[in-house]
Amino acid sequence: MTTPFQSVSSDTEATGQRPRVLVAGGGAAGLMAAGQAALAGAEVIILEKMDRPGRKLRITGKGRCNLTNVAPLSEFLGHFGATGPFLRQTFHRFFTDELLVFFRELGLEMVFERGGRVFPASGKAPEVVAVLLDWLHRCGVIVRTGVTVDRLIIDNGAVAGVICGGEVIDCTALILATGGASYPLTGSTGDGYRLAKQAGHRIVPIRPALVPLVTGGDWAASAAGLQLRNIRVDLFIDGKKRTEAFGELAFMEFGLSGPVILTLSGRVVDALADGRKVHLVLDLKPALDDKKLDTRLIRDLEQRSQEPLASMLRGLVPKELVTIALAATGLNGERLAGTLRSEERRRLRHWLKNWRLPIVGHRPLAEAIVTAGGVDTREVDPRTLASRLVRGLYFAGEVLDLQADTGGYNLQAAFSTGWLAGRTAGATAARTKQRPQG
Ligand SMILES: Cc1cc2nc3c(=O)[nH]c(=O)nc-3n(C[C@H](O)[C@H](O)[C@H](O)COP(=O)(O)OP(=O)(O)OC[C@H]3O[C@@H](n4cnc5c(N)ncnc54)[C@H](O)[C@@H]3O)c2cc1C
Structure with a gap:
């Protein structure tokens, strides 16, 4: 050398x-x-x-x-x-x-x-x-x-x-x-x-390549600035899972960024250019399988049964995601946590591990x-x-x-x-x- x-x-x-x-x-x-x-x-x-x-x-x-x-x-x-x-x-x-x-x-x-x-x-x-x-x-x-x-x-x-x-x-x-x-x-x-x-x-x-992604819907702005670690993201193209990535994620005014999103972005850019449908599925609790997460939910709902659901959810996800979680699951945040039925708990659990986000575009080349x-x-x-x-x-x-x-x-x-x-x-x-x- x-x-x-x-x-x-x-x-x-x-x-x-x-x-x-x-x-x-x-x-x-x-x-x-x-x-x-x-x-x-x-x-x-x-x-x-x-x-x-x-x-x-x-x-x-x-x-x-x-x-x-x-x-x-x-x-x-x-x-x-x-x-x-x-x-x-x-x-x-x-x-x-x-x-x-x-x-x-x-x-x-x-x-x-x-x-x-x-x-x-x-x-x-x-x-x-x-x-x-x-x-x-x-x-x-x-x-x-x-x-x-x-x-x-x-x-x-x-x-x-x-x-x-x-x-x-x-x-x-x-x-x-x-x-x-x-x-x-x-x-x-x-x-x-x-x-x-x-x-x-x-x-x-x-x-x-390595470019932030634009999500459909108007929820993104409400979570802008939030950064999450240890998130699993699955990439679906035309309804079929293509790949997954694990790591840090950042919420932006327009959608998503952060290392895990940048890693997937190259394939997303090419798929969108080909006119294909793209969506991501976020697993906010990758360390817990369905069973473990269910046990955790049951425990939280019991321990905080007299609190409104929105307040109980704050122990589960960052505060920026509480309103989004309620909207996505169709649950009323003012209800007492203890009144949640098992089917509603299942809906919540499913969302925590399978938050589906349609991707409608990406930021321009100048921002890649x-x-x-x-x-x-x-x-x-x-x-x-x-x-x-x-x-x-x-x-x-x-x-x-x-x-x-x-x-x-x-x-x-x-x-x-x-x-x-x-x-x-x-x-x-x-x-x-x-x-x-x-
Ligand atoms: C925000 C950001 C963060 C990044 N962070 C990392 C990181 O931490 N790690 C990593 O591995 N990669 C990172 N990258 C990627 C990495 O910076 C680039 O891949 C790398 O700089 C490419 O080096 P380069 O010399 O080929 O090009 P550049 O670094 O872009 O240099 C090209 C140079 O050519 C000059 N030039 C252009 N046209 C002409 C011309 N006609 N005449 C004369 N001069 C000209 C430009 O002014 C420029 O100075 C990052 C990129 C960005 C944008």
Whole structure:
């Protein structure tokens, strides 16, 4: 394993010829790629359209930056769904262990949390950007901000440079690390798809992944702000159960969010786009089976028999859900708890474990944590991340058709693809530059 400052090629230093590698985009992938290309011997310039690099990185993990996840490789790849296999070769070169060593050597202390998630110990995402920028400075990478890559210059099947506004910047290789098209205020506005198309690449249609869902009915607003842990959610498409997820759930003005919903959202987005009917079934008491829950209900109803049902329910669900529970079960909250008949108790029990919520839509791409779709990975060499269509063109990060669940997987993919694209672009550019002309 090489250290963050160890040069991986000295050929170019010997010849005095330094190939130039441009990196379009200074996000997680671009920052990592730039440093690696510099260590491979190239002159590297990051072209970042925003006033400073790493804007999205700064807000990741609710400002704490969930850097990666220590899940084993097979489980890790599973979180990428159908887009996982492409990453296998990248992860063989640079995976979680390597990323942890890399950041540790840059002086970043990290903590491991529930579910294998890794965060900076300071709990501050901007610290990750700061250590990366400091590293790039020491690697001699030039970071130009406020510069938008508008067009590629492709000459004879090879990238020769880019056009930024009126400026032409030439290069031996270009790494496209412009991110996805969500959270556009961070700079990720989908430019990379247009640039890749210009190079002849196919773009798998982009759509939101990890996006909050809009529920039918008007109950959601009354529970907005409520967050629940340990909830089981079953996803039904056209009445058939497709999958389930377990974890945290957040109620919003428009419907539902939180990790468990984001995890299911990709499949929901695709089903809705196909005009299929989607509903979720929430189990608010997953730790209790029907029998245990019934025993608990009988006990509560007896112990609090002289209280109104609404007040008794407060011991069972958060107060925001009491009115919703009463409406869903058709029970009157003013009745004394002790007057509930067994059929009514059964109705309540059923609702607690099978709260059915129709899903009528999802929030827009701009609000998605990740963009699904992107540069078709069949046209990218998984061993090098080089374009199979245009020489000298490389891809890294979310611009590729890669997307994973929440939990640190997306950032690891950005760092790993950045690492590989940087290494190979730097080394190949060096060889290209040395080749005798003619
Ligand atoms: C709110 C939020 C929280 C998240 N939290 C996590 C988390 O905790 N863990 C996790 O694993 N993932 C998280 N993600 C996902 C993760 O942030 C992304 O997958 C990751 O940042 C992708 O890295 P990237 O370098 O490919 O793209 P980006 O980080 O989006 O960087 C792309 C860069 O390219 C620049 N750019 C775009 N077009 C041009 C152009 N034409 N010219 C020049 N520059 C350009 C942009 O300004 C931007 O700086 C989160 C995402 C969001 C939105």
